[in-house]
Amino acid sequence: MKYAVFGDIHANLEALTAVLERAAELDVDKYVCMGDIVGYNANPRECLRIVQELGVEMTVKGNHDEQASADSELIGFNPQAAQAIEWTRDHLDDEDKLWLSTLPYKTRIGTKVTLVHATLDMPHMWGYIFDKFSAEVSLEYQFTSLCFFGHTHVPLAFEKFGGLVDGGRYSEVQMTANHKYLINVGSVGQPRDGDPRASFATYCPEEQTIQLHRVDYDVETAQDKIRRAGLPERLAERLGIGR
Ligand SMILES: [Fe+2]
Numbered sequence: 711m712k713y714a715v716f717g718d719i720h721a722n723l724e725a726l727t728a729v730l731e732r733a734a735e736l737d738v739d740k741y742v743c744m745g746d747i748v749g750y751n752a753n754p755r756e757c758l759r760i761v762q763e764l765g766v767e768m769t770v771k772g773n774h775d776e777q778a779s780a781d782s783e784l785i786g787f788n789p790q791a792a793q794a795i796e797w798t799r800d801h802l803d804d805e806d807k808l809w810l811s812t813l814p815y816k817t818r819i820g821t822k823v824t825l826v827h828a829t830l831d832m833p834h835m836w837g838y839i840f841d842k843f844s845a846e847v848s849l850e851y852q853f854t855s856l857c858f859f860g861h862t863h864v865p866l867a868f869e870k871f872g873g874l875v876d877g878g879r880y881s882e883v884q885m886t887a888n889h890k891y892l893i894n895v896g897s898v899g900q901p902r903d904g905d906p907r908a909s910f911a912t913y914c915p916e917e918q919t920i921q922l923h924r925v926d927y928d929v930e931t932a933q934d935k936i937r938r939a940g941l942p943e944r945l946a947e948r949l950g951i952g953r
Contacts, residue, residue: 712737713819715895716910717744717827717860719761720774721798722899722949723753723935725908726760728927729898736912736923741766742819744860745827748802748810749774750794750900750945752935757899758806771813772827772860773836774798779807786836790942797941822915824857838862842875845892849875856891856920858911864903865896865911865922885918893920899932900945906952 714733719726733741743766748754761769774791777784778798787795802810815833816826824830829837829844830851838861839845845868848859868877870890877892885891896909903909907924914920933946 711739711915713740713742713767713913713915714738714910715742715744715858715913716898717895718746718772718863718897718899719743719748719757720746720897720899721748721751721754721757722908722932723751723756723760724928724932725899725925726757728925729908729910729923730760730764732923732925733910733912738912742825742858742913743769744772744825744858744895745770745813746772746774746860746897748778748798749791750941751932752939752941754778754798754801755803755806758802758809762809768817768819768825769813770817770825770827771810771815775810775813778802779810790944793942794945797939818854822854822856823913824852824854826857826859828859828861830857830859836861839868839892839894840864840866842868842877845877846870846875849890849892852890852892855889856885856893856913858893858895858913860894860897862894862902863897863900864894865909866894867920868892880920881922883920885920891920896922900949901952902948904952906950
């Protein structure tokens with residue numbers, strides 16, 4: 711059994727298409743989505759439709775999914791993100807919004823894997839895990855050996871054993887019994903680790919391995935679409951540099 715774990719798609723159709731092509735080449739059996747399907751880029755409905763039709767095993771809700779499907783005032787978003795969310799609200803229909811609004815903040819695959827977009831301690835508060843200190847707090851609320859998360863758009867792996875937490879960049883993780891793992895799979899549609907390639911992971915439960923994959927995609931087309939949609943220029947620029 712092999713899962714493709716992907717999230718923070720952010721309406722980037724070119725990146726999502728490239729990731730799903732790579733997943734198919736890797737003979738993935740099932741798909742798991744870490745949320746933030748919409749926001750920032752110019753194809754929210756198309757990406758949403760693909761996730762719905764892919765028969766994704768589980769999807770959790772991201773902060774952009776939450777805000778794009780609500781009509782509340784936007785608080786705590788930078789101006790570009792807020793503008794993108796307003797634009798996304800205008801480009802989703804009521805059915806799309808209802809679907810996004812009913813996604814869970816966190817969920818499980820069986821008894822061994824938890825999924826959450828942001829953090830397990832307060833999933834609805836959208837905190838960020840960038841270091842072992844914030845990872846440690848989330849790990850206190852993790853009751854499975856493995857948890858995947860997203861939100862930061864930076865692929866990092868944290869490991870806890872004997873009360874100690876360590877972590878950092880990874881390309882592959884071989885899990886060990888009685889250790890806990892908190893793994894960020896990076897972002898499909900807006901990577902922020904300095905590598906503009908789309909990011910996702912595969913997880914093999916039998917072998918207890920997680921592998922990170924980076925995929926080239928047509929960045930220029932995604933940038934053109936942002937500009938033609940009248941979305942902020944900064945959102946196009948950052949795709950080119952992965953920041
Ligand atoms: Fe995101």
